[in-house]
Amino acid sequence: MSEWRLYEVFVRSKHGLNHKHVGSVHASDAEMAMENARDLYTRRSEGVSIWVVPSETITASASDEKEVLFDPSEDKIYRHASFYELPDEVGHM
Amino acid sequence: MYAQLVETGSKRLKTLEEMSPEERAFQEKVDAETKIEPKNWMPEGYRKTLIRQISQHAHSEVVGMLPEGNWVTRAPTLKRKLQLMAKIQDEAGHGLYLYSAMETLGADRDEEIEKLHQGKAKYSSIFNYPTLNWADMGAVGWLVDGAAIVNQVVLQRTSYGPYSRAMIRICKEESFHQRQGYQILLDMMREGTEEQKAMVQDAINRLWWPALMMFGPHDDESPNSQQSMAWKIKRKSNDELRQMFIDQTVPQLEFLGCTAPDPDLKWNEETGHYDFGEINWQEFYDVLKGNGPCNRERISTRKKAIDEGAWVREAAVAYAKKQKQRAEAA
Numbered sequence: 001m002s003e004w005r006l007y008e009v010f011v012r013s014k015h016g017l018n019h020k021h022v023g024s025v026h027a028s029d030a031e032m033a034m035e036n037a038r039d040l041y042t043r044r045s046e047g048v049s050i051w052v053v054p055s056e057t058i059t060a061s062a063s064d065e066k067e068v069l070f071d072p073s074e075d076k077i078y079r080h081a082s083f084y085e086l087p088d089e090v091g092h093m
Numbered sequence: 094m095y096a097q098l099v100e101t102g103s104k105r106l107k108t109l110e111e112m113s114p115e116e117r118a119f120q121e122k123v124d125a126e127t128k129i130e131p132k133n134w135m136p137e138g139y140r141k142t143l144i145r146q147i148s149q150h151a152h153s154e155v156v157g158m159l160p161e162g163n164w165v166t167r168a169p170t171l172k173r174k175l176q177l178m179a180k181i182q183d184e185a186g187h188g189l190y191l192y193s194a195m196e197t198l199g200a201d202r203d204e205e206i207e208k209l210h211q212g213k214a215k216y217s218s219i220f221n222y223p224t225l226n227w228a229d230m231g232a233v234g235w236l237v238d239g240a241a242i243v244n245q246v247v248l249q250r251t252s253y254g255p256y257s258r259a260m261i262r263i264c265k266e267e268s269f270h271q272r273q274g275y276q277i278l279l280d281m282m283r284e285g286t287e288e289q290k291a292m293v294q295d296a297i298n299r300l301w302w303p304a305l306m307m308f309g310p311h312d313d314e315s316p317n318s319q320q321s322m323a324w325k326i327k328r329k330s331n332d333e334l335r336q337m338f339i340d341q342t343v344p345q346l347e348f349l350g351c352t353a354p355d356p357d358l359k360w361n362e363e364t365g366h367y368d369f370g371e372i373n374w375q376e377f378y379d380v381l382k383g384n385g386p387c388n389r390e391r392i393s394t395r396k397k398a399i400d401e402g403a404w405v406r407e408a409a410v411a412y413a414k415k416q417k418q419r420a421e422a423a
Contacts, residue, residue: 025193028412029416032409043183043186044266062132
């Protein structure tokens, strides 16, 4: 098994929705990864589409770097619609 | 409980003052109910305890297929056979979710499975009992999966993210297992012959106590619980979980029209819980040590499956290599 690659599995649960990460599988190639993913993650029609991606090809942000990476967006409150107050007379916008 | 007597390597809890700054930050995060993720710093003891617990849990799912596999070719109808196979396939899936969660901690799946085969890793004591008649399939689903659900529902809130997410998935699927088990017993009790009804009672008599043992030793005999609870790997104590299971199961037992093999089992108006008799702990420790009715058979079946499947895995790797070479040459 150590010769088998690890693949991350993403499933689109319904048409129109995003693929969402659901877990991982080991497989000797992409085709087997797809079959294993189908057997493991969609036994009860949980999906209409599957992506399998070799885990080593994913670049992830370290969760300990949360502050460095995401802090700059915290002080830009003017990016949210709720920042802009409008008189009630204007109605829904 | 699919994990029993998980060693934490700690004799007593450290106070916040005794902890290193890293340990303290970690403990505060756990106390604040922030999930720990694979790349976060964690104490070595936490990591090792989780690897032991999750691998034990995964091994239990995998070995748990064997007592049921015994009845696939003997199921009384095609419908029951299909249900049983679906349940067994789920157990294999649960094992895989858990092995994946375990691997996020840096453990190697092959190595952990090898430990199981060498008798160095445990799995739940319950799967070392034989399944002797068809009603055992009902009783296993109802009692064994029922006990597992009580444990696993609580584990959805465990502090380690990947373990918690695997539990959420597993719980969604597990209630089918318990219901199909109970329905097997209900059918036998409602429509069965006297002989078939006797089979139901016999299955309950044999599996009742082993199911209660699944939750592990009493809290005061469980030296590792305190640390596991402080790390929030475990969320409720063995005795609490066992009591929850009994309280919800006895009414179902009565509805079946069956009895438990425990003369001390009775409703306690004052506590609002059922009282029950003492578990035979000698038997529990014997089974855990490897001396249950089926320990040797279970492990040798697992080894045989791995050994005899080796050529399939080798062929898959050879095929993948060849396909890759061809693609590169083209």
